[in-house]
Amino acid sequence: MRVGAIEFRNVVVSRNGLTGTPSVVEGVAVAGNILNGISLELEVGTTTALLGRSGSGKTTLLRTINGLMRPSSGQVLVGGADVASAEVVTLRRGIGYVIQETGLYPHRTIGSNVAMPLELAGKPIAERTARAAELLAMVDLDPTQYAKRMPWQLSGGQRQRAGVARALAADPSILLLDEPFGALDPLTRAEMQTMLRDLLAKLGKTAVLVTHDLQEAIFLAHRVVFLDAGAVQADLASHDVLHSQIEGVREYVRAVNRFESAG
Amino acid sequence: MIAFLQQHAYELARLTFEHLWLTAWAMLLAIVIAVPAGIWLTRHERWARPVIGFANIVQTIPSLALFGLLLPVPWLGDRTARLAILALTGYALLPILRNTYTGIRGIDPALIDVSNALGMTSMQRLFKVELPLSASVLLAGVRTATVTCVGVATIAAAIGAGGLGEFIFRGVASVDNRFVLLGAIPAALLALIADALLGLIEHKLAVRREQ
Helix, strand or coil: CCCCCEEEEEEEECHHHCCCCCCCCCCCCCCCCCEEEEEEEECCCCEEEEECCCCCCHHHHHHHHCCCCCCCEEEEEECCEEHHHCCHHHHHHCEEEEECCCCCCCCCCHHHHHCHHHHHCCCCHHHHHHHHHHHHHHCCCCHHHHCCCCHHHCCHHHHHHHHHHHHHCCCCCEEEEECCCCCCCHHHHHHHHHHHHHHHHHHCCEEEEEECCHHHHHHHCCEEEEEECCEEEEEEEHHHHHHCCCHHHHHHHHHHHHHHHHC | CHHHHHHHHHHHHHHHHHHHHHHHHHHHHHHHHHHHHHHHHHHCHHHHHHHHHHHHHHHHCCHHHHHHHHCCCCCCHHHHHHHHHHHHHHHHHHHHHHHHHHHHHCCCHHHHHHHHHCCCCHHHHHHHHHHHHHHHHHHHHHHHHHHHHHHHHHHHHHHCCCCCHHHHHHHHHCCCHHHHHHHHHHHHHHHHHHHHHHHHHHHHHCCCCCC
């Protein structure tokens, strides 16, 4: 399997096994599990959106990829290797991670935040500064202006740009995004989505995006996986979503289109 | 009054120095014990309640009673100062322990999550994220402990460990308020100065989050 590929094999996460080491669940997955046996293969260099209501298990599924969450049973393979037996520190340094709003360290400058993955890798300061400038430029933040600022001096959108830059710092083959733009106003959100789509197309990362916004999913991802109560409800190429006959998917599409249908 | 001060100036200097000496040692010990213990508790949650509870109990023992309990210890002799330091350390533990623990626990969980996701080791997380972000809370604990310690150290004179308490006890014994004040006022000043200085550092260490 190639670097950057992700595969889920019958992944179950039970409610009591949230932070513990893998515990074997006897027999069939019980109702009430967070994830009830998810199997998916994600192609290298593509973007997959995990879409679902709050509590559908999408964030949990995302977090099994970098080992922040352990499956109770089943396997998660990253680049062909089982996450359960991987060395987590090494694994995580090869995976970029972006979360909603609060991910920047308030006691570090933007430049230092962005270069954190390089600092952890023991890179010298000159290299870190240079790379931080390059990354900030990549997400359209002028490094001469922003590298020395503190996170509180930036707007929400600018902070999220810095968050994306940090996730890309170590040039990981995989990028995980957990509702990255959830806290932004609609206009900033749209700007960020455009920027991210261009970036992803340019860099060819395997990206997994958790969102509850159907339009965002279709706009950014090649493929949309609908999750409901810990199971895959639908798994579609994003251009097929709007025409899908699957009831759960239609519900989403109707919710988005309710303006037109009402008028 | 001036004559009285002049007469006891040397003694005042000596006892103030002793007082500072006792407090400084006790604080040093307390920090060396309580900070790592507080960090350890953030990684072993289930011990947090019993350990902090124990420190709480030590804290509630009246100081005069604790020093009184130490009095009959046979090998007291010239080890009085050390015993006093030990007792003072006991009083300083709780605020530092509690603030270290709650300071780290109070960090935005999203930042801890991000640190783990970035592939930080437990030590990297501690030194790059947890300690810098909880430094001002931790220092607030040190500040509380120091002020308490400066005050309680006056009681150390009850077991002959010296310090400004010696003036106070002498004043009480000889019904001479001048001696009581000669001990109490410098002790209060020391506490105020320590509080102000540590307050300044605490303010410097605070991390700005909002506009």
